[in-house]
Amino acid sequence: MTHDMDVVVVGGGQAGLAAGYHLRRQGFDFAVLDGDPAPGGSWQHMWDSLHMFSPAGYSSLPGHLMPAQAGETYPNAGHVVNYLADYEKRYTLPVQHGTRVRSVRRDAGRLLVEADSGTWRARAVISATGSWSRPFLPAVPGRSVFTGRQLHTVNYRSPAEFVGQCVIVVGGGNSGAQIAADLAHDGRVDVTWVTLRPPRFLADDIDGRALFDVATARRRALDAGLTDTGGVASLGDIVAVPPVRAARDAGLLKAKPMFGRLTADGVQWADGNRTGADAVVWCTGFRPALSHLAPMDLRGPRGHIPTNGTRALDEPRLHLLGYGDWTGPASATLIGVGRTARDAVREITGLLT
Template structure:
């Protein structure tokens, strides 16, 4: 779905949402219900593009009954694990079902705050002004590759997990080094091991859990125990964050039985030779960097929001009036960045935004009447 961009000199929108992924769409649902004049700006050519462009065999860890956004159940049988294309299809259908105003092919190149307190977003297709802005670009922004990548022989193929689609991208038969042992790294290593030797370099070893426990899917137990809703400010949440992400369904011990070679942290590359923290080496024919992502807020020209590379916020609310974030990992709880759980944060944030807009309206000296924006709480 696409909508024409407002001109920069027209009356500002109530809200501009940067990103039309799961977080932005969930917020859009709540904004529409509250009558806001809003627009979702997305860099992709279609809703769901970021999911559709991931590796071919990717499936969600969470069963379909845990993958719904507000107001529209995920269209798959309970207990099944949707593919990445099914997720992309669902997000596109969600935008269409609720007639959400999405502007595609519109990455925000610059966001700044105007002298009147509103915001202007600059995109390749025009400028958008809004009284409030929500950054919903998600945790997967810029693929991270260690600096030692430059020491790899130029004829050795390499790619980040963000660019991996299937084993045909890499030379057949040669040894592949997968750097990283979180979910992406182990899943890719398992797929590659069917056709070639694989070595996995393990930096920090995450906690590994099976997909099913005592005959029930792991997500049943995690949801029942309140794992996904532990408030981010609590002591137990801080302990969970320190342990890193869970690896679900792919066990390193099972991969060892299949012949995958596990090594300690990668410390150096010299031509085709990889060096590891335990002093061992191995010659490789290709490298897959499953080394995660880093946030990119270089386009955000609003002082005081990003400090030392991290967003300064409380439950998505920044110190800059009218500027918010949604879909950040641990924004309010463990589920904040997950497809089936971001809706709760979206609802809470939309209520907070309406209350903030109401206070701004009152401070400006306005009173309720026929011209009162529908977005404001009644």
């Protein structure tokens, strides 16, 4: 069955819902197609102890403030899932969960969105699939010979599954620091934290709201032809949320430099010394999930699709939302995606009306 729509949004996480809010306000006939069977986007798949970088009041989608979570300054992932589910209902957004999009292609003046449950012909498409479904694993020597467990950030849940084990956590970003701290605080896991370069902690008073302001100031400077301020990257790599700060101050977060290779039962360092390990947790980031757009052959350097704001340069009917700074300042965050969603829908309105 083929459905005709003004706009199809691919992805029903925070970016897709923000787009839906603005599309609803403009009166478009639209659908949001989401591969997950339930609301909450990637937040429903996070590890048990994860908390946000910002207080609830500074972590909201357009139109509806996230309520505070009782007893928590920084809400946990479950609270965010509940907020997103409520947001979806509050604005009666037409999200079709359990609908995985296979491809988007050009078709006789429209964009044809092919999913496992049907086909949609749209005048415009907003891709908001994020990156959680595409974890990145580096090509480290010996990875195929290691006989212990290897998992990515997406597979980690809690220290309980590693009790009595030696675990190596690889990654100098927020996920690496938070998971290393989670394991170290537990006390029943022998954890080694490994980073490519010495970890850079942001000042303790920096949270998501401040990071959004810094990212926005950088984008404005670049747009005005001014000197690049460096943005968030100039401040550091790791937000010192309370659990990370506590582990750091207790001396539990002492990073070692990256090992040279994996062995059958652990790792070997550059000096030849070896450390045994039962598991390696790769907190090594993600790549944008864009395989559904492959039929349009739009990819440029680094796997990104070149854009002007959120609009694809070579396909003006396609907007990319929430993939990172290349699709808008802080657009991969709750606080940042609303502005870029508004701008994307504003451009689509100009195109279709």
